[in-house]
Amino acid sequence: MTDNRRIMVKVNGVDYERWVEPRRLLVDFLRDDLELIGTHIGCEHGICGSCTVLLNGRAVRSCLMFAVQADGADIMTVEGLADSKQLHPLQAAFREKHGLQCGFCTPGMLMTAYEFLNEHPDPSEAEVRKNMSGVLCRCTGYKQVVDSVMEAARQMRKK
Amino acid sequence: MKPCAFEYFSPQSVTEAVALLDRYGDDAKIIAGGQSLVPMMNFRLARPEILIDINGIRELEYIKTEGDELVIGALTRERDVEQSPLVIEKWPLLSKAVSYIGHSTIRNRGTIGGSLVHADPSAEIPTSLCALNGKVKVMGPSGEKELAPEEFFLTYLTTSLEPSDLLVEVRIPALPQKTGWSFRELSRRSGDFAIVAVGILLFTEKTGVCREARISMGGVAPTPVRAERAEALLAGQKISEKLIEQAAQQAAEETETEPDYHASAEYRRDMARVFVKRGLQEAWNMVNGGQ
Numbered sequence: 001m002t003d004n005r006r007i008m009v010k011v012n013g014v015d016y017e018r019w020v021e022p023r024r025l026l027v028d029f030l031r032d033d034l035e036l037i038g039t040h041i042g043c044e045h046g047i048c049g050s051c052t053v054l055l056n057g058r059a060v061r062s063c064l065m066f067a068v069q070a071d072g073a074d075i076m077t078v079e080g081l082a083d084s085k086q087l088h089p090l091q092a093a094f095r096e097k098h099g100l101q102c103g104f105c106t107p108g109m110l111m112t113a114y115e116f117l118n119e120h121p122d123p124s125e126a127e128v129r130k131n132m133s134g135v136l137c138r139c140t141g142y143k144q145v146v147d148s149v150m151e152a153a154r155q156m157r158k159k
Numbered sequence: 160m161k162p163c164a165f166e167y168f169s170p171q172s173v174t175e176a177v178a179l180l181d182r183y184g185d186d187a188k189i190i191a192g193g194q195s196l197v198p199m200m201n202f203r204l205a206r207p208e209i210l211i212d213i214n215g216i217r218e219l220e221y222i223k224t225e226g227d228e229l230v231i232g233a234l235t236r237e238r239d240v241e242q243s244p245l246v247i248e249k250w251p252l253l254s255k256a257v258s259y260i261g262h263s264t265i266r267n268r269g270t271i272g273g274s275l276v277h278a279d280p281s282a283e284i285p286t287s288l289c290a291l292n293g294k295v296k297v298m299g300p301s302g303e304k305e306l307a308p309e310e311f312f313l314t315y316l317t318t319s320l321e322p323s324d325l326l327v328e329v330r331i332p333a334l335p336q337k338t339g340w341s342f343r344e345l346s347r348r349s350g351d352f353a354i355v356a357v358g359i360l361l362f363t364e365k366t367g368v369c370r371e372a373r374i375s376m377g378g379v380a381p382t383p384v385r386a387e388r389a390e391a392l393l394a395g396q397k398i399s400e401k402l403i404e405q406a407a408q409q410a411a412e413e414t415e416t417e418p419d420y421h422a423s424a425e426y427r428r429d430m431a432r433v434f435v436k437r438g439l440q441e442a443w444n445m446v447n448g449g450q
Contacts, residue, residue, distance in 0.1 A: 068167055134265070
């Protein structure tokens with residue numbers, strides 16, 4: 001057995017302190033230890049993108065790092081997008097433009113798009129397609145995903 | 160699946176990391192970005208007993224010049240290399256090559272050193288290092304050494320690093336003023352591993368003659384390779400469409416392609432020819448104003 005480690009992380013603005021086994025994946029830590037099950041776990045080897053979260057502002061795959069590595073980090077998950085009253089413009093756009101059907105990939109889509117729109121507030125459709133290509137969706141055929149991100153960009157520019 | 164249990168160390172300095180490697184040798188594995196290692200651990204294809212996490216060694220994260228050389232710390236994220244104004248201005252081939260790695264979320268974590276020590280023959284950074292005549296700096300218990308690509312890459316996923324060596328830095332020499340370049344790759348889907356990746360550099364003289372050509376190919380041999388005989392065909396010559404065709408054909412003959420489920424050996428070899436040809440055309444047009 002290996003010794004558990006104490007880690008401190010901030011997730012969606014809330015500080016947590018937990019003891020974790022070093023082999024605990026960040027995604028399992030979020031879902032099972034913090035009970036933040038908005039982040040989905042799909043392929044578990046960095047292909048599908050469903051588990052994407054923001055780590056210190058950068059979108060990363062939470063199945064490809066260990067929770068111990070996030071000690072001291074500021075994490076944002078899909079639960080951090082909406083405030084208590086209304087959806088984030090990205091979420092509203094995905095709803096409006098049918099950017100999801102089964103919803104499994106959606107947390108990954110949203111967090112990937114969130115980082116992308118922060119860096120590219122006025123993207124071309126080609127740029128959206130390229131950046132979103134790292135998240136797999138088996139329902140939508142991607143057309144509506146691209147439409148949703150473009151719509152979100154428009155709404156976010158207005159603010 | 161979930162990874163096997165391991166003991167975890169997070170050294171804060173190179174000295175500390177090397178001491179840990181020296182102590183645990185083959186039982187230990189370094190983790191940097193983890194974008195190749197963690198999938199292998201999740202599949203339990205890799206079962207290191209000791210994991211040495213170098214992400215806390217901030218002294219290994221930098222992009223700068225020393226003299227006119229580009230110097231990049233091993234822990235520098237691929238995304239930072241891709242977006243570095245210095246790299247984009249003076250070593251654009253490297254930025255372009257890195258942009259082909261996986262997806263932005265992978266590049267946010269993946270490191271330049273990690274890609275090199277993983278030594279996947281179709282990977283972009285190893286292929287670029289060969290084109291750019293870069294070197295890697297390695298720290299071991301008995302001090303540091305610099306290795307050229309042909310000394311560093313041995314075969315598939317295998318380098319000449321000793322168990323207690325740590326790759327700490329990448330060094331890339333300056334490029335001359337009039338340099339044409341290209342980096343292109345073929346993959347089935349965006350972000351997939353390259354079936355063929357080709358990095359080209361052409362150094363010209365005022366007269367429009369190619370002084371030196373470098374053709375680096377990934378995905379077509381057990382390590383990234385330079386097409387040396389094709390380069391020799393171009394060196395000192397006035398470049399023509401016909402000569403480019405000949406050089407591309409020659410480059411394809413210098414591959415040692417193997418079939419896999421993405422492509423047959425023949426297809427890979429022929430795509431090496433096509434991508435070398437397109438790369439040479441692009442690089443030549445760049446320095447010769449569209450001929």
